[in-house]
Amino acid sequence: MHQHLETLLEIQDLKSQKTELQDTETERQVQEEVFNISIDDALDALDRKVVEMEESLPAPIRSRYNRLAKRYPRVVAPVIRGTCYGCFVSVATAVSSDAGRNEEIEYCESCGRFLYLVD
């Protein structure tokens, strides 16, 4: 898989982990009591890691990422059977073909999200 695509997926994963930590108030108490950890520290650590990873992206990818991140919670959309699951529009066959699968950074022409081929 393309290195930057992998980074984008990891950023997305860290962000959804953060949302999950923020959203589950009961779970949060349990975790703090049982594991004696501060969720706020964990959230800070996630934020720092996300920033670090964002900064590792080359400028053109980062600027697209920044634009997308303002609009969408998820900036990488899976492509299943030729359809972008961000906006449910068919993507160009060149993009969805198996040649060089996920080895290039591809964008959805409709919603602009980064594409990740699932099948």
Ligand SMILES: [Zn+2]
């Ligand atoms: Zn799309």
